[in-house]
Amino acid sequence: MYSLCLLSLLSLGAYVTAKPNACPILGPAFPAPTEIGRDPTFIAATQNLTAQIKQAIESGELAGNSISVQIFSGSDSYTAYGLSHTDHSVRNGSVGVREVDENTIFRVGSISKLWTMLLYMTFNGTKHFEEPVSKYVPELRSPYNSSQQIDQIEYVNWDEVTIGELASHQAGIPRDYAFMDLAAMAPPQALSRMGLPSLPKSERLPCGNAPFPPCNRQQFFNGILDTQPIAATSSTPLYSNAGYQILGYALEAIAQKPFHEILRERIIEPLSLSRSSHSMPNPTLAVVPSDLTSSQFNLDIGDAIPISAGGIYSSPKDISTLGRAILANTLVSPAMTRRWLKPATHTASLQVSVGHPWEIMSFNEPRLVDLYTKAGNIGMYNSIMALSPDHNAGFAILTAGNGSFSLPLKLSEQVVDIMVPAFEQMAKNQAGQRFAGTYALEDGISNSSITLVTDDEPGLKITEWISNSVNMGQAFAAKAGLQDTPSLLSMRLQPTSLKSPGRVSFSAVIQGLSEQTTSGPMLSACLTWLELDSYIYGNVGMPEFEFNLNKEGDVVSVTPRALRITLPKV
Template sequence: MLTLQSFLVAIALLGSGSLAQTDQTLLGPSFEPPTHLSTQALIQEAASNIKKALNRAIRTGESQYGNFNSSTTSFSLTAVSQQESAPIVDFHHTSGFLNVSAGSTSKVTADTVYRIGSVSKLFTVYSLLLNNGISYWNRPVTDFVPELRQAVQHPLHKSSVIDSVQWDQVTVGALASQLSDHSGDLSVQNFPAKEAGLPPLRPQDIPTCGINDGQLPCPRKEYFAGLIQRHPVFLSYSKAMYSNAAYRILAYVLEEITDKSYDEVVINDVFQPLGMKHSSSLPPSRKGAGVIPDGDAGWSRVYGDEVATGGLLSSTNDLVKFGRAIFANKQLGPMETLRWMKPASMTSSQSVSVGAPWEIVRTQSGITTGRIVDLYTKSGSVGAYNSLLILIPDYQVTLAILAAGPDSAAALQVATETTIQTLIPALEKAAKAESCRKHCGKYAPAGPEKNSSLVLTVDDGPGLLLKEWIHQGHDIIAAGQAYANATRGGRINAVRLFPTGLQTGSEAAYRALFETIPYQYDPSVHMVFDPTAGMWGTPDQLMYGGIAADDFVFHLDAGGSSAAVQPRVLRDVYNRV
């Protein structure tokens, strides 16, 4: 079986940010690739540091990422890599604030069941995709939900986009991508409406059901009767907007497509095939299966048709199984997964965009420095429960963090930040080390012409550094600089090789990116249009005889290490010396 370290080379350093970014905290120019053992030690050390920091936060109630009361709040954290059976981190804290008499566990483990709130939305979209949902993506929701179709056809339906949602213009994909037009109502909550100057309401204007605490979810008929009266917020596809209603409607679409109930689809299509034995739409009947804080935690709350938006239950073990299945393309094909794991819209934050229903957070490989690393996350909060699932495609790592108790939001934040800020730099360092172990060194063509060679190494920047490249006595990098000078292309700061993800059993395709800096570039001057941010547009642009100058193929031995590299533009193969 592949280990984490041998696998990291395949996905090492896949960045989407500016190649001019470097991480000065990583590996310097004098870098010597660690041995296999020391590479593994990087991950083990990070895991140990995470556990120490979490134990300290539990003991003191304080951390640099926030404070929480560990005596009243329990949490679970499991992190796995795609190629290791044992978790990278598996950490659990059991508080003394548990309602054991109501059936709570007295010891939290990776199989302990929590309410996961809006992480449920991820399973709703996934179930849709499993049932050929992409073919319905651009169809209006009125094709599948008769109540909405009748609403837009009703003579009293207002055609004004200000007064009524134009449901025939809302697509299935807009609902899934948090780009649809549409939770609680203050009139049934402990809110001082009169003191706040709000007008009194007629009895018929006060909801008798809904998603408010203490109320049962509305049955389908009453739900749509209220929904079609709601005013629109934005035009569909114009803004990202969090919407519980969108996913309830999406569940109705799923039921129409499959002719099955939502529960049947999720259980039979997702939970059972993936071995998610501790996931369900109803609390487990077995005592000790879940974590139930004292007080009104929301454990037994009835969700009805709202289950698709926030009513599922799961464990950290099950959630990381789900992450593994996504990365392994176990149920969705590779292209379906790649298409799904993409942003659909930006938000008001520079570091967050949304997908279907991903909440995509951008950080850096050194957290405050380094290349960009995207975290595909989905969060949830309901009652006394908070949840977060994180997938990190660059390293094929999944994290699940679940918390329960009065301070569950704070506990989840501490656990998440502690883990991410410790683990990502270690994974980056290990990936770089393993990539170098596999590929660094001197390469030269076979045969009598000895005045050709190239040297690959790593430095404090991303990718494999093409340090030297001589072909038949000609300095290829110097020739590239001469071409850049002639075309006013700037100064070549470095030439770096990056994996493309295209690989057979014995060959792996890479592309060489020329990290070019404008001649008058001053990093101390802030520019809205970053002169170094255009590297994404450079691959496959410069040809010679129909072959791109940046096209490289590594020939791999049985162990996955490079035996030779082929710069295709030169029509030659360089063997690893």
């Protein structure tokens, strides 16, 4: 206990003072903005985004590609921004739509994995993450003899592979079985030029690639059980479509229904997704670059269709609706959504983590913001959906044409560069209008007040805090050994996401500041999470603040809970 208290004092004073600016706790700096489509900051940002995309179209950067972009908020019932572009090859094509809009059907590729995991969430999904997948998939229950079971190089130990490891690509199993196998795809001469030996007929796969049909369940498991692992479980994330096919079978066992029925009953019908399906829809409603076959719009990959590379068919509007539903907790509880929107493992890049099945991108400007994304690719279709939980907002980009997988990623960079700062500015502006100001108890006795403003740093800044005639800023500065330089003390309020009728909770992040040093991560790390609630008074944390609201939702007072006082807004 003593060591923890000592570390807390160090972090308030000299230890974390290597940070030149306020070091916020992870999470939103302000409450998420609402009514974003009507916000002047949003309108100006999307006008800039539109201009950039149109410039890319006019310059030929997007030649040969049709695209659709959607931006949405979990607090709204509509899409806040939409832009579609139709390539001339589609306008003059022989099949599919002639004009791409928000209702046009695309193939979304591996975004289908996101639908699968959302279905898991509707079955209290994180509950299953620690369970062995063999509990639900009989083909994986002790399939090997005793000597095979101890051979870790040749055989996967399926009894230790969990649903969570499959969902976060940490099962250590191959990316695919039979799909895109070179032995079936390339002619012998091409294989020889690649230095690959010819294979006897007994080693050629019986399914999965033309001219062979897609693998059925028995063929898939026969192949998977004969495939070597490529890493130990939970040692490193390695992307696996085959893992999600297995997850689909496990989900069917949990639900006691076929995948397509679960999908219809738990996502498509509740969200009224009129342009989404797990089987090929009417091509006249879709964007089809070139033709059905070369675009792979009609590619059949068997049981992998609902859950991996082939995946679901959907429209920009339906993807936007799905994103809003996740943010708004329409299908699952807020607690379940918070558990789901978390990293499961790191990657070799500091900016990328992996979730279930999220590809989590971290951005450091204007502060640390995590985007929970899922990208997809199949044939001539590339796509991405991204959510920013801090801002309760997200976007979707669907493309069809001759572009590579990098096309939606490049467009995403443009959206992020323009819209994430706009989301942050909108949140700050709305928080300033709603929460900033002076709160004081004008009874002539207590002499207590607090003044809040917004500035260039995260959170509501406390510029003055008086309690019973005591300057709380000076008191905390003295506690941190900053009595000679009280201006180096930072006090800021961040939302905790805790709410009750008529009340909204914030935490005061109180810390010392100094000039940047060249220290490594051990000394310059942000330790706010470790010491936030270090100061307790009568079993109430000093950082605990509540704003009190009237029936219209306007802020009328603030309560620093440890001080047992409520200060009306002046």
